[in-house]
Amino acid sequence: MKRSFRMQLALRATAVMGAAMVAISLASLLAISALLDREIDATILNVAAIQAASLTDQASGEMHFHDWDLTPDEAASVTELVSYAQVWQWDGQSLLRSQYMTEDLPLDLEHLRRAEEGELSWTQSEFGGERIRALYYPLDRLGPAHDRHVLQVASPQGRRDAMVRRVGMFLILLSLMVTAGTFAGSWWLAKHAMRPVHEIMDQAEDIGAGSLNRRIQAYADTHEYHRLVDVLNTMLGRIQRAFDAQRRFTADASHELRSPLTAMRGELELALRRERDPDEYRRVLSSGLEEVVRLSRITEDLLILARSDAGALEAHFESVDVADIAVGVLQRLEPLATAKGLRVRFTHDGETTANVDSRLLNQVVWNLSENALKFTPDGGEIEVSVMGSASGVTIRVTDTGPGFQDTDRDRLFARFFRADQARTRGEEASGSGLGLAIVKAAVEAQGGEVTATNRASGGASVTVRLPRSPALVPAPS
Numbered sequence: 001m002k003r004s005f006r007m008q009l010a011l012r013a014t015a016v017m018g019a020a021m022v023a024i025s026l027a028s029l030l031a032i033s034a035l036l037d038r039e040i041d042a043t044i045l046n047v048a049a050i051q052a053a054s055l056t057d058q059a060s061g062e063m064h065f066h067d068w069d070l071t072p073d074e075a076a077s078v079t080e081l082v083s084y085a086q087v088w089q090w091d092g093q094s095l096l097r098s099q100y101m102t103e104d105l106p107l108d109l110e111h112l113r114r115a116e117e118g119e120l121s122w123t124q125s126e127f128g129g130e131r132i133r134a135l136y137y138p139l140d141r142l143g144p145a146h147d148r149h150v151l152q153v154a155s156p157q158g159r160r161d162a163m164v165r166r167v168g169m170f171l172i173l174l175s176l177m178v179t180a181g182t183f184a185g186s187w188w189l190a191k192h193a194m195r196p197v198h199e200i201m202d203q204a205e206d207i208g209a210g211s212l213n214r215r216i217q218a219y220a221d222t223h224e225y226h227r228l229v230d231v232l233n234t235m236l237g238r239i240q241r242a243f244d245a246q247r248r249f250t251a252d253a254s255h256e257l258r259s260p261l262t263a264m265r266g267e268l269e270l271a272l273r274r275e276r277d278p279d280e281y282r283r284v285l286s287s288g289l290e291e292v293v294r295l296s297r298i299t300e301d302l303l304i305l306a307r308s309d310a311g312a313l314e315a316h317f318e319s320v321d322v323a324d325i326a327v328g329v330l331q332r333l334e335p336l337a338t339a340k341g342l343r344v345r346f347t348h349d350g351e352t353t354a355n356v357d358s359r360l361l362n363q364v365v366w367n368l369s370e371n372a373l374k375f376t377p378d379g380g381e382i383e384v385s386v387m388g389s390a391s392g393v394t395i396r397v398t399d400t401g402p403g404f405q406d407t408d409r410d411r412l413f414a415r416f417f418r419a420d421q422a423r424t425r426g427e428e429a430s431g432s433g434l435g436l437a438i439v440k441a442a443v444e445a446q447g448g449e450v451t452a453t454n455r456a457s458g459g460a461s462v463t464v465r466l467p468r469s470p471a472l473v474p475a476p477s
Helices: 007-056 072-077 109-116 158-205 223-271 276-309 322-340 358-375 406-411 435-445
Strands: 084-089 094-096 121-127 130-138 149-156 317-320 342-350 353-356 381-388 392-399 451-455 460-467
Touching: 007 084, 007 130, 007 158, 109 121, 109 130, 109 149, 130 158, 130 353, 158 223, 223 276, 276 435, 317 322, 322 342, 322 353, 322 358, 322 381, 322 392, 322 460, 353 358, 353 392, 353 451, 353 460, 358 381, 358 392, 358 460, 435 451, 435 460
Parallel strands: 342 381
Antiparallel strands: 084 094, 084 149, 121 130, 130 149, 317 353, 381 392, 392 460, 451 460
């Protein structure tokens, strides 16, 4: 199931903001509660100190609270006091309480004993149907006459709790508003942030096989999207080059395959026009067989190049003496060299054993040697040398032919490329133009490199350098 980036961004931002608001609200509520409790405790302590002083200001030891005077009507209207005060005997007997209290405060004997021993002791309890905060204050601090008396001062917590609830509700509403605003803002921001991406995608979708030369222009000068547009345009350039190369390859391959097929068709049609003797039929079949062999070689060459393009041209490495492979190839080509009166020299030096693919290397040496035979005039000379070094093995094939034209240097290893007629002598020098392209693909599959130059004394020289132990060879991009 496809997920909306806009929805994901909005939900994640809302979740983060919601969690932050919950944490802030809890921290604020705890801070406010602690502040209110501290203020209430300070107030209770001050009231207790004042009441204790007023209780013990009589020399006779008589205790009384300094309550404010109210009329009967005012006293009836008093439903909630700011604080309550009551004096206890150490054994829990009530001695005195505030004027307008109608019942005793709840007594905790454990805290009463602590206060009787001289400690200030705080408690939480309920009185009159609401929660109260109480302080047990020892009166022996104000004179020995009251060493058995404890003052209890309590304050109702209803207003404090109501304020905390109001603050909590405000924080909840504030969190909901901020979270909703975050979702709406994130949704809007994601919509506008994705607009350039949609415009870039729209332009990319408009580019088809017939318009690969077009490039994406939307937001190309924007810093945040420059790299995206640049990567897409670079990819379009690679696709265009690959498409053009594939189109040229298809056209050239069709042309190469059509030539032998046309020749075979002409020979067969001519043979079928009338009855002929067996020798003529044999000649036609021989000519057709040559064309079939040519078709087979072109097809195999195209298959190798197609596998190379697809990254499927894998080399199977094994320890092989490269010099032995070169000798085997030259032995197979000896009849052709003898027929043209060519001298073939072979030299080798150093350690020529390396980890290579014998099948691909055989193809490389065959193509290079066969090319040298084709382009070397009668009576010329061909030299194949194999040299070993610490880094690898070098194969060099030279001839005494016309060499390469300077204008051809950059296209020597291109597919279906044929040298200028100055280097092509006669029908026997014709070919498909795939030989050097296959050499390049096979050498690179083995982690090596191939170069071509002209000899100072005249003729061509092609050099193949192969590593002795190649690393993993990456597939072509």
